[in-house]
Amino acid sequence: MAHFFKIDPAKPLSEREVEALFHSSTDGFIIGGTDQVTAENTAFYYERLMETDKQLFLEISHAEMVLPYADQFLVPMVLNSPDAKWVVGKFVEALREFSPHVPFKRITPLGYVILNAEAKAAKLTRANAALEKKDITAYAELAEHFLKLPVLYIEYSGTFGDTELVREAKAVLKETKLWYGGGIKSREQAAEMHEYADAIVVGNLIYENFEEALKTAEIVR
Amino acid sequence: MAHFFKIDPAKPLSEREVEALFHSSTDGFIIGGTDQVTAENTAFYYERLMETDKQLFLEISHAEMVLPYADQFLVPMVLNSPDAKWVVGKFVEALREFSPHVPFKRITPLGYVILNAEAKAAKLTRANAALEKKDITAYAELAEHFLKLPVLYIEYSGTFGDTELVREAKAVLKETKLWYGGGIKSREQAAEMHEYADAIVVGNLIYENFEEALKTAEIVR
Numbered sequence: 001m002a003h004f005f006k007i008d009p010a011k012p013l014s015e016r017e018v019e020a021l022f023h024s025s026t027d028g029f030i031i032g033g034t035d036q037v038t039a040e041n042t043a044f045y046y047e048r049l050m051e052t053d054k055q056l057f058l059e060i061s062h063a064e065m066v067l068p069y070a071d072q073f074l075v076p077m078v079l080n081s082p083d084a085k086w087v088v089g090k091f092v093e094a095l096r097e098f099s100p101h102v103p104f105k106r107i108t109p110l111g112y113v114i115l116n117a118e119a120k121a122a123k124l125t126r127a128n129a130a131l132e133k134k135d136i137t138a139y140a141e142l143a144e145h146f147l148k149l150p151v152l153y154i155e156y157s158g159t160f161g162d163t164e165l166v167r168e169a170k171a172v173l174k175e176t177k178l179w180y181g182g183g184i185k186s187r188e189q190a191a192e193m194h195e196y197a198d199a200i201v202v203g204n205l206i207y208e209n210f211e212e213a214l215k216t217a218e219i220v221r
Numbered sequence: 222m223a224h225f226f227k228i229d230p231a232k233p234l235s236e237r238e239v240e241a242l243f244h245s246s247t248d249g250f251i252i253g254g255t256d257q258v259t260a261e262n263t264a265f266y267y268e269r270l271m272e273t274d275k276q277l278f279l280e281i282s283h284a285e286m287v288l289p290y291a292d293q294f295l296v297p298m299v300l301n302s303p304d305a306k307w308v309v310g311k312f313v314e315a316l317r318e319f320s321p322h323v324p325f326k327r328i329t330p331l332g333y334v335i336l337n338a339e340a341k342a343a344k345l346t347r348a349n350a351a352l353e354k355k356d357i358t359a360y361a362e363l364a365e366h367f368l369k370l371p372v373l374y375i376e377y378s379g380t381f382g383d384t385e386l387v388r389e390a391k392a393v394l395k396e397t398k399l400w401y402g403g404g405i406k407s408r409e410q411a412a413e414m415h416e417y418a419d420a421i422v423v424g425n426l427i428y429e430n431f432e433e434a435l436k437t438a439e440i441v442r
Contacts, residue, residue, distance in 0.1 A: 075367075079313075084305045091367055092300075095359035104366040138316035145325040146296075146312055148369040 001194060003220040004057075005213070006181065006203035007049065008033035009041035009065075017210060018048055024217040028055025030074065030201060032065075034120060039064045046070060059110070063097065073107045076153070079139050080113050081125040111149040113139050115165070116182065119157035133168045140169040144176040154197070156182025158204070160189055166196040185209070190216035222415060224441040225278075226434070227402065227424035228270065229254035230262035230286075238431060239269050245438040249276025251295065251422060253286075255341060260285045267291060280331070284318065294328045297374070300360050301334050302346040332370040334360050336386070337403065340378035354389045361390040365397040375418070377403025379425070381410055387417040406430070411437035 003026045007013070010033050013021075021029070029049050031042060042058070042065045049056055050071075059074040060066060066073070075094070078086040091109070095102060113136065114122045117129035131139075136154075143149040152173065154166055160183035170178045181201035184190050185208075193200050205213040224247045228234070231254050234242075242250070250270050252263060263279070263286045270277050271292075280295040281287060287294070296315075299307040312330070316323060334357065335343045338350035352360075357375075364370040373394065375387055381404035391399045402422035405411050406429075414421050426434040 077367075079309060082305050082310070084303050084308045087305045087308050088300060088363055088368070089303070091363050092356070092359045095362045096355050099355065099358060099362065102362070102366075104362075107366070109367045134317050134320065135313070137320060138313045141316045141320065141323070141325075142309055142312050145323075145328070146298075146330045147309070 001220060002027040002199035003190070003194070003217050004028050004030050004055070004179075004199055004201045005206060005217070006030045006032060006201050007045055007206070008203065009038070009045045010036035011207050013045070013206070020210075020214060021206075022052050022054075024214050025221040026054065026217040027199070027220060028057065030057045030059050032059030032061060032074070034061055037062060037065060039067075043067055057108075060094075063094065066098070071106060073103075074110050075107055076110045076112050077149075078112045078114060078121070078125045078127055079142065080127045080129070080131065082128065083126060086125040086127075108150050110151050110153045110179075111139075111143040111147060111176075112153045112155050114155045114157065115161060116156045116159045118159075119155070121155065121157060131165070133165060136165050136169045137172050140172045140176070140178075144173050149176055151177050151179050153179045153181065156180075159183045160185070161193070163192060163196055166193065170196050170198075184216060186212055187215040187218060191219045194219050222441060223248040223420035224411070224415070224438050225249050225251050225276070225400075225420060225422045226427060226438070227251045227253060227422050228266055229424065229428070230259070230266045231257035232428050234266070234427070241431075241435060242427075243273050243275075245435050246442040247275065247438040248420070248441060249278065251278045251280050253280030253282060253295070255282055258283060258286060260288075264288055278329075284315065287319075292327060294324075295331050296328055297331045297333050298370075299333045299335060299342070299346045299348055300363065301348045301350070301352065303349065304347060307346040307348075329371050331372050331374045331400075332360075332364040332368060332397075333374045333376050335376045335378065336382060337377045337380050339380075340376070342376065342378060352386070354386060357386050357390045358393050361393045361397070361399075365394050370397055372398050372400050374400045374402065377401075380404040381406070382414070384413060384417055387414065391417050391419075405437060407433055408436040408439060412440045415440050
């Protein structure tokens with residue numbers, strides 16, 4: 001069971017806040033975002049956060065975010081997009097571009113299922129977010145048995161998810177870990193979702209209510 | 222290094238021909254086809270071929286081909302289709318339909334790259350068949366490192382492939398096996414492609430020139 005903070009390189013954090021995140025109980029940090037993410041702001045936060053002993057992941061949504069010295073890259077595949085570009089196409093493009101300098105052992109593919117139709121990522125990828133239990137378990141089985149993905153990431157981006165759907169997905173997973181992200185606004189919600197997911201990811205709350213965000217990490221103390 | 226015969230359930234084979242295939246040096250049989258494939262003709266050939274000790278795979282292109290007693294299923298993913306339906310969507314549909322009765326341990330996903338734009342499967346899946354070396358190695362790396370597929374299947378369906386492209390794909394694979402199918406019309410072509418692929422698949426030739434098809438199996442004697 002794990003807790004991660006997701007740090008958006010385009011949003012400001014003070015030195016004091018970074019220190020407070022370091023001293024929280026969180027298991028680690030995912031640096032990732034969509035709008036106004038640049039090589040510069042990515043490197044800025046990566047270099048500040050690499051001072052911690054906690055896990056540090058760099059989630060790649062644009063090629064310019066690829067820092068050669070990063071230790072662990074996360075690369076998203078959107079399993080419920082109808083457009084193969086968002087499932088595997090972006091990988092193929094990147095492999096074409098960066099081959100033969102791709103550090104495969106440092107890359108973890110994240111199998112996303114986006115469940116909030118209003119989320120920016122859902123609109124961009126045209127993800128089919130209207131999923132029932134049978135659908136979500138099918139995606140989980142796809143991730144576990146056929147794609148052998150290390151992580152299935154259920155993304156509600158902005159809204160707190162349906163714990164029942166998360167529980168159903170988790171029930172069919174053995175090797176593949178389930179990460180949950182989206183809409184966690186309090187320690188109570190963090191604790192609730194943490195009962196069903198292997199890891200929860202807290203992002204926006206850092207920028208909306210920093211003190212409450214810190215408290216979400218206490219669930220893994 | 223292996224040789225497989227691909228048996229189309231919609232095409233006739235005499236008892237004598239089935240016997241001759243059994244006594245050839247081939248490593249096994251893949252039962253699979255597209256047009257006029259039914260539960261009945263699939264079962265008919267499966268039951269005849271299951272009398273052999275050689276490997277026997279049932280490649281599923283329609284739900285009605287799923288024989289509950291089959292030992293090894295192959296399920297295609299078309300990696301170079303722009304439409305996610307052909308990449309992972311068909312898996313998700315099938316998982317929805319057959320769950321919780323899916324024999325995961327008996328199913329092997331086949332990562333297809335279709336390289337003949339005129340092939341029926343290429344048209345159906347709108348596969349981008351105009352691939353250069355850099356593309357094919359990117360697909361091979363996708364299969365090996367990110368999807369961890371047991372098999373990458375390079376399908377030229379009807380035309381003899383570019384051995385150079387096959388060699389390039391093979392060069393980046395370690396765990397993932399490379400299977401080649403398409404346009405093998407002679408023992409010589411079988412031997413040539415066999416130098417580059419882990420397995421070659423001989424299909425149409427069985428129905429076009431049975432004696433020559435038998436000879437292709439001699440390359441693995």
